[in-house]
Structures are given as structure tokens and as C-alpha cells.
Amino acid sequence: MGLVKAKIRKTKTGSGASDDMVGLSAALQAADPAERRSAARRLGSTTGCEAALLDRLAFEHEASVREMLVLSLMQLGTQDAVRGLAEHLRSEDASLRNAVVEALEAMPDAVAPNIELLLADHDPDVRIFACNLLVGLAHPDVPKWLSHVLENDSHVNVCAAAVDALTEIGRPDCVPALRACARRFPEEPFLSFAIDVAIARAAEQ
Amino acid sequence: MSALASEGQGAEGPPHPLSDEELAKFSEFFYRKTGIRLDERKRYYMERRIVERIRRTGCRSFFEYFTTLKLNGAAGELEALINEMTVNETYFWRENYQFECMTRSMLDEIARRKRPGEPIRIWSIPCSTGEEPYTIAIHILEYWARADSYDIEIFASDIDSNVLKRARDGTYDERSLSRLPPQLRARYFKLVSERRWQVINELRSSIAFGSVNLSDPLETARYRQIDLIFCRNLLIYFDDVSRRLAAENMFEAMSPGGFICLGHSESMSRITNLFRPRQFAEALVYQKPAPSRGA
Missing domain, CATH: 1.25.10 (Leucine-rich Repeat Variant)
Known part of the structure; x- marks a missing residue:
């Protein structure tokens, strides 16, 4: 039959130099959206990287990367993350403003x-x-x-x-x-x- | 894992009440580990099950149990706790219109994108006690004419290790099988005891079962190039952040053009804009955008 048993890959843990905050922050500027998205995802569990995520959010136009940047800031859930997100309420970009409103709605304790x-x-x-x-x-x-x-x-x-x-x-x-x-x-x-x-x-x- | 635990399971006798502070600490810890939010409305059964775990581990207080739980060496207890907190109720052919959509529409579209020799990958999460992944397998074998032309890999995952054991074993009672057409029961099951039927070995051994927390990107990183995900009636138990994180993790795991089937009361459009709704004749599903041809 057409069913074949799949093999589940082993999880990769920390993968070297690119896992440090400096490396990941630099990767947020990469030309490849997939690389930027991957960096944004990893920074979501790295305390103290709010500024890097917020800086990129101001310029990011790829929707899937933007979603990941916002989600990582939501995961961090710090006052720096909230205040930085709220600054984007001033943006001329309606889709970014909407993304920020939705993100802040989901963080009531931090936003209050x-x-x-x-x-x-x-x-x-x-x-x-x-x-x-x-x-x-x-x-x-x-x-x-x-x-x-x-x-x-x-x-x-x-x-x-x-x-x-x-x-x-x-x-x-x-x-x-x-x-x-x-x-x-x-x-x-x-x-x-x-x-x-x-x-x-x-x-x- | 299809729902939080129901009443009537677990502790013997009345639970010792826990303080608001203890329950709040526990809820926060459980949320960080699983993405599942246990709020005040679930206090009664949460309390019963914590008390049950305190009793079974021989701890003398919530403080002692919670300290044990938080230690890295207590991974086995965390697993037991998750198993205690979740229930798993499903059956073969549940919300069958999505499986019909798979064999009548989605698989043909997925197959068109495949290069020769490239497998088709399907992921059932949460798979609970296995009814869903086996239903997927049987549907493909029975109703997709091109099944023999492709290597089809089915992954089946759940956060609850107890249900995974039962899924691998693949033995079910009449209730689970009641919607399965009789000729298919005869073809894919063998009677192992009175009113207990087991999935045939050939089918059981074709499915890759594994433990996964969908809101943990490290765990989901083991799953890539997935073409079709069944993630039904799970996201409703997550809070907003965990739900979005789970959606992101599925997005990462999927091939461009891949599909997601959610439960009938769930909507991906309310969670994220990453996916596009696709209305087929049989069902509404969600699709990861594919690069346009020629791009």
C-alpha cells in the first residue's frame, strides 16, 4: 500500500553562533524572509531583545515575518514590549496598527x-x-x-x-x-x- | 488531547482545598509548560487532580509537590500531571466531511505539487487514542485512487503519553467504531476479545506516533514539509498567545500550499493572517500560501 512509516527527526537544540542575541538580531536584517522569521521566532524566548524586535517591526513589510515579530513581543510580554508595540499605533500603516491592536488586546495584564x-x-x-x-x-x-x-x-x-x-x-x-x-x-x-x-x-x- | 479532564476521574474522596495563591501559581506553571490556560472556572477539577498527584507522589503538601514538579529531574511527574489534566474522547469517522475533502480534493492538489519520489506528509495533532490517524489512513487506502502512486507518511502526535500508548496499541470498543462502515471494520480490524477490536498490524506499523507540545517550537521543529494537518478541537483550549504560537509552529512545519483542517467551531482567521481560507465542495480548510508559479 501507499502508506510508509515516517521517521520523526531529532530535535535540534542550540545551533551555535547564530543562537546568540547579537547573531539573531543581525539575522533580523537578512535579505531572506525565512531567515528573518526564524530569527524573530528564536528571539521570542530571549529576554532583553525587545529593542531588536521592535526596530525590525518598524520596517518589516513581509506579512509572515511581521506576525512572528509581533508574536515574539507578545511572548516576552514585558513593559518594554508593550510600550514599544504601542508606539506603532502612530504608524501610517493600517495593517501594522491593526496587528498591534490585536496583540495588545491579548496582553491585558501587561497592557493595563x-x-x-x-x-x-x-x-x-x-x-x-x-x-x-x-x-x-x-x-x-x-x-x-x-x-x-x-x-x-x-x-x-x-x-x-x-x-x-x-x-x-x-x-x-x-x-x-x-x-x-x-x-x-x-x-x-x-x-x-x-x-x-x-x-x-x-x-x- | 481533545479536552480538559472531565469530572468524576481521579481523586478518591473529597480534595483538600488549595489556596487561591497556590492555584494561581500552579495555573501559571501549567500554562508555561503546555499553553493551556486553567482559569477559575476549572478550579474544581484542577484542584481534584492536583490533590490526586500530591497523594500519589507521597508529597506532604502542595509546596513540596510544586517544588518537586518544577525541578528538571521531575519530568516524569510533569508527564503524569499532563495526562491527569487532559481527557481524550474521539471516535472513528468523526467530522467525516473533512476526510472526504482530503480524498476528493486536497490530496489531488497536493500531489500536483510533488516531484517524483517526494512523499506526501500528513500530521494528526492531537491524535488522542489514535482514531483520527487511523481514520485518515483507511480513508486514503479506500477512497483515494492514487494512493499506490505515492509514498504517504502519517505522523500522529499528542502531548499525553498515556493516550499515545493506547493509540499505538490500536484497540477499540464498539463506541469508537460505531460510525465505521462494517466492511471496513472487517478489513482493517481483528477481534481480540469480546467487543474489542484491534487495528491490523500493517496499518498500525505505518503510522509514526510521537509526543509533541504544539506550542513548543523546539518540539515541533521535528516536523517539516507537512502537506496536510488535522488539528481539530485543540486550539480552543489555548489562550490567545499560545494559539498564535501554535499556528506559527504549524506554519513552519508545513510545505507551501499545504492545508490545515480545524474543528468545526474553530477559525484560523480569528487567530492569524498567515493562512488563506479555502472553500472546497466538502469543507472549509486553511492553506499556507504557495509562491505563485513562475515566481
Whole structure:
């Protein structure tokens, strides 16, 4: 018959010079995407290599390598990794921003200490992406953070992002902040409409 | 490994309760070793099984057991613990439409990419007690007309060493075999005791069984140039990071153009963008992109 018994290869362990951090960091710049991907994968279990991974992430355009860079930073899960990833929320590259949002969503404990800083960023786009990120962040303080945005942020589009988020995950105790936001922007009919929807959803919870 | 352990197995008598801190430490350790997240909702059976392992190892406290477990020399205990924490329930011909997709669509496409003499490699992970890899083998032999024209290698892996022993032995009861057409039972099994059937030697010896943790890149590095992976109902037990890591490890293990079949409630698109969905007449599967022809 066509079935033949396969042989399972022996696992290679540390493979010499290229396994050190310097060698692997250099390999992140290799011309071959497979080599860059392999280096990124190995650096995911190497403490202290966040900067090398983040530097490459800024320039990497090969999707499979980018995914590996992001995953390695998620594996490291350090504050350096989180802050470095969050910096890419400023990127003009929408796919990189989305990858960063998805990665940060999956690291709630590590991300939580950075949320207030992100929501206070000088760039309203970063604050909007931070609100987007909160929708998928499994953390008990999410409604509190979003309510704070509604009560304090001066930019209508940031508040709109927070309203969108609370439409998904709002609770009855968010309703006062939603009403306060409506009062702060009386000239924005689209926001009033969105707030009415969010309040109705929150009341259903 | 197809699910976490069910109730009713393990400890004799009521468990000694463990503190929140002890359970949190244990959960973190187990997660790092397996990629499986044991949260508060699974507290009851987690506690029962830890207490059972403490009793069987003769340790006098959780602290003593946990310290033993963390030592490198306690690899055997880690294996016993993983076996205790997982259950393995499956049967022949489960979610059969994917096997039909394999023999009617995927294998022909895989074969078109093969050079003469190059094997076709299929990986069943988690293979549990062997029903899935044997189903794959029987389907190919019965329903893929070109089976004799290729060397076909089937790898079967699980993190649980106990189920691997049972898979190698290949002996099943009526429940496991209930969906298998009777003529195939007659062809590929022999009756070994009352209502117990064993896979024939020729088939058992053709499958390469091995222990693998899918979220560990060192362990998965032993598997390369895989053309088709069946990874069904495993990723749902991983957290986001482990799930992505498992997907990356499968990506590394696969040949360009290779396929992955997931469980019916799972979606690779929610885990990573590395693979492309492929809708065949029989099933939706996921494919590792292949370089375009002429590139």
C-alpha cells in the first residue's frame, strides 16, 4: 500500500553562533524572509531583545515575518514590549496598527498599566486606537477607562470611539458618562444618535 | 488531547482545598509548560487532580509537590500531571466531511505539487487514542485512487503519553467504531476479545506516533514539509498567545500550499493572517500560501 512509516527527526537544540542575541538580531536584517522569521521566532524566548524586535517591526513589510515579530513581543510580554508595540499605533500603516491592536488586546495584564498614558496621548489618533483596543481587552477597568474618556476628552472623534466601544461592552453604570458626553457636544447630532444607541444597549445588560 | 479532564476521574474522596495563591501559581506553571490556560472556572477539577498527584507522589503538601514538579529531574511527574489534566474522547469517522475533502480534493492538489519520489506528509495533532490517524489512513487506502502512486507518511502526535500508548496499541470498543462502515471494520480490524477490536498490524506499523507540545517550537521543529494537518478541537483550549504560537509552529512545519483542517467551531482567521481560507465542495480548510508559479 501507499502508506510508509515516517521517521520523526531529532530535535535540534542550540545551533551555535547564530543562537546568540547579537547573531539573531543581525539575522533580523537578512535579505531572506525565512531567515528573518526564524530569527524573530528564536528571539521570542530571549529576554532583553525587545529593542531588536521592535526596530525590525518598524520596517518589516513581509506579512509572515511581521506576525512572528509581533508574536515574539507578545511572548516576552514585558513593559518594554508593550510600550514599544504601542508606539506603532502612530504608524501610517493600517495593517501594522491593526496587528498591534490585536496583540495588545491579548496582553491585558501587561497592557493595563499603560492605558491611562495612551488615553492621555497628545495625538487624538492614538487615543482613538486606544479606545478601539479597549473593546477587546479583557480587563475589569475597561468601562471605567472609557467613561473617563467620555467625561474628559476634548476631541469629539475620540469620544465617538469611546461611545462605539461602550456600544459593544457598556454596562448600566456607564450611562451617566454617556449622558455627560452628550451634554458636552450638543452640536454633534451623529454623536447624540450614537450615544442613544449605546445607552439603550447598556441598559439591556 | 481533545479536552480538559472531565469530572468524576481521579481523586478518591473529597480534595483538600488549595489556596487561591497556590492555584494561581500552579495555573501559571501549567500554562508555561503546555499553553493551556486553567482559569477559575476549572478550579474544581484542577484542584481534584492536583490533590490526586500530591497523594500519589507521597508529597506532604502542595509546596513540596510544586517544588518537586518544577525541578528538571521531575519530568516524569510533569508527564503524569499532563495526562491527569487532559481527557481524550474521539471516535472513528468523526467530522467525516473533512476526510472526504482530503480524498476528493486536497490530496489531488497536493500531489500536483510533488516531484517524483517526494512523499506526501500528513500530521494528526492531537491524535488522542489514535482514531483520527487511523481514520485518515483507511480513508486514503479506500477512497483515494492514487494512493499506490505515492509514498504517504502519517505522523500522529499528542502531548499525553498515556493516550499515545493506547493509540499505538490500536484497540477499540464498539463506541469508537460505531460510525465505521462494517466492511471496513472487517478489513482493517481483528477481534481480540469480546467487543474489542484491534487495528491490523500493517496499518498500525505505518503510522509514526510521537509526543509533541504544539506550542513548543523546539518540539515541533521535528516536523517539516507537512502537506496536510488535522488539528481539530485543540486550539480552543489555548489562550490567545499560545494559539498564535501554535499556528506559527504549524506554519513552519508545513510545505507551501499545504492545508490545515480545524474543528468545526474553530477559525484560523480569528487567530492569524498567515493562512488563506479555502472553500472546497466538502469543507472549509486553511492553506499556507504557495509562491505563485513562475515566481
